[in-house]
Structures are given as C-alpha cells and as structure tokens.
Amino acid sequence: MMGCGVGKSGKGERSVRIGELSRRSGVSVATIKFYVREGLLPPGELTSPNQASYDSGHERRLKLIRALLDVGGLSLSAIGDVLRTIDDPAQPVHHVLGVAAKRITAIEGSEPGPELDDAREEVAELLERRGWRVEARSPAGEALAGVLAALRRAGHGGFCELLDDYASAAEPVARADLDYVGRRVAREDLVESVVVGTVLGEAMFSALRRLAHVDASARAYGGEQGERDGGG
Amino acid sequence: MMGCGVGKSGKGERSVRIGELSRRSGVSVATIKFYVREGLLPPGELTSPNQASYDSGHERRLKLIRALLDVGGLSLSAIGDVLRTIDDPAQPVHHVLGVAAKRITAIEGSEPGPELDDAREEVAELLERRGWRVEARSPAGEALAGVLAALRRAGHGGFCELLDDYASAAEPVARADLDYVGRRVAREDLVESVVVGTVLGEAMFSALRRLAHVDASARAYGGEQGERDGGG
DNA sequence: GATTATGGATAGTGAGACTCTCCGCTATCC
DNA sequence: GGATAGCGGAGAGTCTCACTATCCATAATC
Structure with missing residues (x-):
C-alpha cells in the first residue's frame, strides 16, 4: 500500500532530505518519520542504506495531511483511509467523496x-x-x-x-x-x-x-x- | 460555580436518584459521576450523607452535554466553558455565541x-x-x-x-x-x-x-x- | 437481614498524536 | 582525514482526553 501517485517527479526534479522537507512543510522530522511509519506518507527513495530523498510530492502530501488534520479536524486514521482511497486509481471518484464525507x-x-x-x-x-x-x-x-x-x-x-x-x-x-x-x-x-x-x-x-x-x-x-x- | 439555572424545579417535581437518571439519559452512572466531578453537571441535592436526588434539569443538562459532545464534537473542556457561560446570567447573549463559536x-x-x-x-x-x-x-x-x-x-x-x-x-x-x-x-x-x-x-x-x-x-x-x- | 444502590474518592485504562532516545551509518566542512 | 552534524529505522516514553474500575461506608429495598 501507499506510494503510488505521490511523486510524479521524473528524475531530474529537485529532491531533498528529510531535514529540508521538515523545514519546508513546517512539520518536525520526528513527526515526518512517524507519518511514514503509520503509512500516511510514502518513504523517501533510498539512495544508500541510510539515506533517502524526498520530492515535491512528499511535500504536497505532507501539507495535505496537515490541512486535513488541523483545519479539517480528521483523525490520522481517517486521513489514512482517505489517502489510500486517493491513491487507488481503481476507486471511482464518487467513492472518494463517500470516504472523505x-x-x-x-x-x-x-x-x-x-x-x-x-x-x-x-x-x-x-x-x-x-x-x-x-x-x-x-x-x-x-x-x-x-x-x-x-x-x-x-x-x-x-x-x-x-x-x-x-x-x-x-x-x-x-x-x-x-x-x-x-x-x-x-x-x-x-x-x-x-x-x-x-x-x-x-x-x-x-x-x-x-x-x-x-x-x-x-x-x-x-x-x-x-x-x-x-x-x- | 455551576448549579445555577439548571433545575428550575420547584419542590414537588419528580426527582430521582442517579440510577434512574442514568437510565433516562443513556449515560452510565460512572460517567455521570465523572461529569459532576468535572463540574459539567451540578451535583444532586443531598437528602442524606450519601444519597442525592436529581431533577429534570439534570436530565436536560446531561442530554445537552451528550449532544454537544457526540454530535457537535466539542471537547469536555469546551463544553465546560460553554455551560459556565450559559449559567452566568451576567453574560450578554452575544458573548455566549462568541464562546460557543x-x-x-x-x-x-x-x-x-x-x-x-x-x-x-x-x-x-x-x-x-x-x-x-x-x-x-x-x-x-x-x-x-x-x-x-x-x-x-x-x-x-x-x-x-x-x-x-x-x-x-x-x-x-x-x-x-x-x-x-x-x-x-x-x-x-x-x-x-x-x-x-x-x-x-x-x-x-x-x-x-x-x-x-x-x-x-x-x-x-x-x-x-x-x-x-x-x-x- | 441480605442484597443492591449510592456518594465520594482514587487509581487505572485505551486511544490518539506525537516525542525521545538510541543505533550505526553518511555527508560535509575544515 | 577527522570532527561534527544529519540521517533512516526502531522502540519506548509522554501527554491529553474521556472515560472506567475499584473501594468504602452508608442507605434503600425486598
């Protein structure tokens, strides 16, 4: 699960490490790691056993999570459901609306x-x-x-x-x-x-x-x- | 704090003990006790050192709490604020709206x-x-x-x-x-x-x-x- | 007079959303 | 090339919230 549709980046796109992602999104590194563990955010692409890179798709996803959480008041588990539905290309659009609602x-x-x-x-x-x-x-x-x-x-x-x-x-x-x-x-x-x-x-x-x-x-x-x- | 405006019952009104209040409101006895402790619900009127009676005002207040909690999604502390404002006759009405909102x-x-x-x-x-x-x-x-x-x-x-x-x-x-x-x-x-x-x-x-x-x-x-x- | 209910107090629970710490490794700057 | 800061991953710890459980001495009820 997860990991589809998030980074439509090719290869030349600007990709960063977790610290920069944290700075850009305003979400702490610890929390980003937590979201990855929880399956809300796809893991970064490993460039070596303990080094990964994140692209603009991650940043966007992170901001979406925070908006749904802080402003929309959804729980993380609800957000997980919604994101999984978003990422599943087989889901008809009206079903997405159903899950979100x-x-x-x-x-x-x-x-x-x-x-x-x-x-x-x-x-x-x-x-x-x-x-x-x-x-x-x-x-x-x-x-x-x-x-x-x-x-x-x-x-x-x-x-x-x-x-x-x-x-x-x-x-x-x-x-x-x-x-x-x-x-x-x-x-x-x-x-x-x-x-x-x-x-x-x-x-x-x-x-x-x-x-x-x-x-x-x-x-x-x-x-x-x-x-x-x-x-x- | 608390305890004003809730029971406009005279004295002849039907008053019950906590078990019956629980049955009527659908809220467990333990939870009612908890709400009293938290100051969301005024205590019953003591008729002896360990016996109290609750009237229709308590029932109404309890249902209001549950509605604000379950349907409105307010937190108990928010509900406490709101109820205190409701109970304070000195608060102008528009201020109540402000607190609720x-x-x-x-x-x-x-x-x-x-x-x-x-x-x-x-x-x-x-x-x-x-x-x-x-x-x-x-x-x-x-x-x-x-x-x-x-x-x-x-x-x-x-x-x-x-x-x-x-x-x-x-x-x-x-x-x-x-x-x-x-x-x-x-x-x-x-x-x-x-x-x-x-x-x-x-x-x-x-x-x-x-x-x-x-x-x-x-x-x-x-x-x-x-x-x-x-x-x- | 036995059983059940009650008021009051303290302690414990489980979910939710992080946050901390540790590890061995990597990137970077001087 | 060595110090230092950052990294990925994992587990345990923390804090809040809304209860829930347990206990006790007393009161009501059958």
Whole structure:
C-alpha cells in the first residue's frame, strides 16, 4: 500500500532530505518519520542504506495531511483511509467523496430509539420534498437523522424547522463544489480536490456562517451606525 | 460555580436518584459521576450523607452535554466553558455565541506566514464587499483566514474562488438561525438555543451539504432515470 | 437481614498524536 | 582525514482526553 501517485517527479526534479522537507512543510522530522511509519506518507527513495530523498510530492502530501488534520479536524486514521482511497486509481471518484464525507463526522451510530426512527422518516420526507436523488439511509442521510434525533433529545426539536432553510442554502454550495471539482482534469488533482473541498469547504462555510451570525446579530440588536462587533 | 439555572424545579417535581437518571439519559452512572466531578453537571441535592436526588434539569443538562459532545464534537473542556457561560446570567447573549463559536473549531493559531497575512487581507476584502459589520480580526474572521491559508498551502488556493458563493449561502442560514433564536423568551432557553443552534446547526448543514453533493453528483454524472446513489 | 444502590474518592485504562532516545551509518566542512 | 552534524529505522516514553474500575461506608429495598 501507499506510494503510488505521490511523486510524479521524473528524475531530474529537485529532491531533498528529510531535514529540508521538515523545514519546508513546517512539520518536525520526528513527526515526518512517524507519518511514514503509520503509512500516511510514502518513504523517501533510498539512495544508500541510510539515506533517502524526498520530492515535491512528499511535500504536497505532507501539507495535505496537515490541512486535513488541523483545519479539517480528521483523525490520522481517517486521513489514512482517505489517502489510500486517493491513491487507488481503481476507486471511482464518487467513492472518494463517500470516504472523505464519511470520515468527517464522528456520529457513530447515534444510539437508536424512537427519535432516530422519526428522524429517519423526516429525512426521507425532506429528500422526497426536494427531489434529491439520494438514499435516505446513505451515510449522509444517517448523519442528518442523527443530528435531528440529537436536537429532539436535547429538547431543541424546534430547530428542525430550519431544515428547509438549511437545505436551500446547501444546494448552491454543493453545486459550486461540484463545479469547482469539475474543472480539474487529471484524476489525481480531481480526487484531491474532492477531499479538500469536502473537508476544508466545511470549515470554510462554518467560519462564514459565524461571521454572518455576528453581522446579523449586529444588525438586529446593535447600533445603527456602522459599529462593529468582534464577538464571534 | 455551576448549579445555577439548571433545575428550575420547584419542590414537588419528580426527582430521582442517579440510577434512574442514568437510565433516562443513556449515560452510565460512572460517567455521570465523572461529569459532576468535572463540574459539567451540578451535583444532586443531598437528602442524606450519601444519597442525592436529581431533577429534570439534570436530565436536560446531561442530554445537552451528550449532544454537544457526540454530535457537535466539542471537547469536555469546551463544553465546560460553554455551560459556565450559559449559567452566568451576567453574560450578554452575544458573548455566549462568541464562546460557543470559538470553541467549535480547533484552528489554534494556524501558524503564521505570508499565506496567513494574505488570507487576512482577503477576509477583510470579503467583509467590505458584503458589508458585513464584523471585525476582520474577530475569532470567526481569524478562523476563516486560517482555512484560506491552509487551502493555499495545500495547493488548493483555487477553492477560495468559491468564497462568495459560500458567503451568499451563509447569509440566509445566519438569518434563519437568528430568527429561530429570537423566538425564545426566557434567557435560559434563548442562550441554550444559541449554543445548540451554533453547534448542532453546523452538523446539520454539514450533513445536508453532503446529501446535496450526492444529489448534484448523481445529476451531473449519473443516469437520467431516477436512479439513486448512496455514495456519500 | 441480605442484597443492591449510592456518594465520594482514587487509581487505572485505551486511544490518539506525537516525542525521545538510541543505533550505526553518511555527508560535509575544515 | 577527522570532527561534527544529519540521517533512516526502531522502540519506548509522554501527554491529553474521556472515560472506567475499584473501594468504602452508608442507605434503600425486598
């Protein structure tokens, strides 16, 4: 496993040793070694029994790992899954999206109960209502049902009323994502875009939503003059 | 600290011992004890040196903790911060939103560099362009800058082109959130709604976005007949 | 009156993400 | 050609997090 698709470098490309790779990526040598041991990063090419060289593919991969870890909040094992899927040329692109998406949210099982059954029903109705061509029991559907059930259990079932407002906002975002991804040509780029878009796009929207909260809150409750509030 | 605002029970209300609280909430007795020790849950009212009773406020609080933990993905220490803010009647509501929001995203610092400065600039321009009344250096603004910088570093700076699409989607979502929150009357309810809305709303949008991805992908690449795909 | 549950305290666990140390070897500078 | 810094590889150690287990003396329940 591993080791495919990472370095499309020929032979004349600039290749470096681990210290320089560390400096360029901002990841400590010890951590790079650790990632290699864990199979997240392919080992460098040995030039002698204890000397290896790393190329720009390693650097890129390393930055991807850090982005998924720090910004996307994925676990290393989730990142491993995602990277293995990226590197497997046999995987269809929509499957990559599936793996990336599945590993984002924790929501494991979301313990069963009547709320969960109701929530599943509600998800099915939503999909019907909006004409989305998705199985209600798909991972994303289950995740949504889990959230709805949790809202109900926490005594905030009323929040589910916003489902359609949220869905209306999610549609154009998804279209924009697909459109962005569709502009890639090479499979490798495309597939990485899917992952980055899914994971970091989430963080991006999240930050924007909070900015919009602060703005909306300032408009609703704040002064009329252009005063600003750093609250969120 | 703690212990205020949780049980608005009078005296005639149904109060139970820890075993029953555990059964109702689905949280083990050992874990409930642990939460009490950690200050996340106020202790039960002692009826004798080693006997205490818990009311519906405890049950509600417990379910809130589990929702924030399991669905929202907050850490216990973040949950502690949030709960303390909820329980402090002196905290203005927008500050609660700030605390809830700040603790969602990890993004600590997002190591500095030219990308981060550029990203901050880009955030400021976005805010200007959209007329959002928010400080660019607010926590949410910094989070966004961190995401943009990470995208650039990962070699996917092109994704930043979607910023305005995302912002356009975030606006109505934020309005819907505020509108929902605004319908609450009691401070306690209001403040809890803010937290739940911020944290679980994020999970809800995330699931919807993924559902919309699957749908959009099916439309773009899938068959014309109503075939469905459970891929994401 | 035996069994089970309870409150409170201390200690232990297992996963996750590193970080440290050691080894014998290699590259590099003077 | 010798000192010194860096290297690859492996194992063990560390720190945080979210629990979980154990113990004890007392209380509730059958």
